Amino acid sequence: MYILENVPLRNYSTMRLGGTAAFLTEVNNRHELVEAAEWAADKNVPIMVIGEGSNIIWDDDGYPGIVVVNKITGITSSGDYDTGVYITAASGENWDNFVAHTTKQGLTGIEFLSLIPGTVGATPVQNVGAYGAEVSSTITTIEAYDTVEKKLVILRGSDCQFGYRTSRFKTTDKGRYLITAVTFFLQKGSPEGPFYGALETYLREHNITDIDPGTIREAVIAIRSSKLPDPKLVANNGSFFANPIVAAGELTQLLADYPTIPYWELGNERIKLSAAWLIEQAGFKDYHDEETGMGTWPKQPLVLVNEHAETTAQLKAFRKKILDAVHIKFGVTLEQEPELV
Numbered sequence: 001m002y003i004l005e006n007v008p009l010r011n012y013s014t015m016r017l018g019g020t021a022a023f024l025t026e027v028n029n030r031h032e033l034v035e036a037a038e039w040a041a042d043k044n045v046p047i048m049v050i051g052e053g054s055n056i057i058w059d060d061d062g063y064p065g066i067v068v069v070n071k072i073t074g075i076t077s078s079g080d081y082d083t084g085v086y087i088t089a090a091s092g093e094n095w096d097n098f099v100a101h102t103t104k105q106g107l108t109g110i111e112f113l114s115l116i117p118g119t120v121g122a123t124p125v126q127n128v129g130a131y132g133a134e135v136s137s138t139i140t141t142i143e144a145y146d147t148v149e150k151k152l153v154i155l156r157g158s159d160c161q162f163g164y165r166t167s168r169f170k171t172t173d174k175g176r177y178l179i180t181a182v183t184f185f186l187q188k189g190s191p192e193g194p195f196y197g198a199l200e201t202y203l204r205e206h207n208i209t210d211i212d213p214g215t216i217r218e219a220v221i222a223i224r225s226s227k228l229p230d231p232k233l234v235a236n237n238g239s240f241f242a243n244p245i246v247a248a249g250e251l252t253q254l255l256a257d258y259p260t261i262p263y264w265e266l267g268n269e270r271i272k273l274s275a276a277w278l279i280e281q282a283g284f285k286d287y288h289d290e291e292t293g294m295g296t297w298p299k300q301p302l303v304l305v306n307e308h309a310e311t312t313a314q315l316k317a318f319r320k321k322i323l324d325a326v327h328i329k330f331g332v333t334l335e336q337e338p339e340l341v
Ligand SMILES: Cc1cc2nc3c(=O)[nH]c(=O)nc-3n(C[C@H](O)[C@H](O)[C@H](O)COP(=O)(O)OP(=O)(O)OC[C@H]3O[C@@H](n4cnc5c(N)ncnc54)[C@H](O)[C@@H]3O)c2cc1C
Pocket: 014, 048, 049, 050, 051, 052, 053, 054, 055, 056, 070, 091, 116, 117, 118, 119, 120, 121, 122, 123, 125, 126, 127, 128, 129, 130, 169, 177, 178, 179, 180, 228, 229, 230, 231, 236, 237, 238, 239, 339
């Protein structure tokens, strides 16, 4: 195992900011990952496995332990039934390549999550979701190295406390499990509508009636490409804030002042609001902040982009401007989606 020291972390976050990692290594198989974990335990330093850094913002202070860059690849089918297929992907596989691989086989379940950047192993961490789908509905088991029990374990999807953009890997067991592989059950056949609003509109406008995993994937890619910046070209972490969830009573008050406020009823008196709409209404549409070097993406104000910021402190200052403006106008507190480490 080759361990580098004092490595600039801006190359390991799509926001391209942050200090240095005390140690950094790359792993190509689960044995190397276990070796890295043992090395960290032996040296008594924290360990963090990362994929492509598309959901991480490194702080200016850097990371005091070892950052492990996950390059573990491999895809295997582990059971073919009339209704669907169990398929296992190593955690370092690129997520979108994996989605392409499954849709080509006519499998349905994750085509709605096409073009989400990052690795397979990161998808359960925040239960990635898009266009009305969440990865958790397809995950059956997760293989991980348990840094407490110091062994490889298998976790059932149903035990992962999945919720909207969350799981046990982000909350109660944060940092404990280093995920090595994820097994999905994907169904044979085609997805059935009605689909999420934007997707439904796209299909109608483009006269697409032949619905299968491939056509849905193409539609999702077309919509996303037209709205979101490519992180290879523009430094960003996708949606910077999660859509806030408020109580029904709070919505009644908001509707009185803002009758056009978009919302979705989640049941149990819980209402999801559109963070993008709140940010836009608070004055941050296509906003370019000279003071911090940060801005919002013209076609999607929920995406904060690093235009010429040099430090994470500048990003935090811009974040504060948005948080304060939204809170003053609507009384709603936005929660950051990418992890600040
Ligand atoms: C343009 C853009 C669009 C996006 N769109 C969406 C979207 O539509 N929906 C959505 O949900 N997200 C979206 N994201 C966020 C991001 O792509 C996902 O969260 C993705 O799953 C992160 O993958 P990654 O490999 O880059 O993870 P990283 O950013 O490297 O890591 C994220 C977190 O997961 C942990 N982690 C990563 N791998 C492992 C592992 N093997 N074991 C244990 N922990 C691990 C890390 O420690 C860290 O805490 C978007 C991001 C961008 C830049």
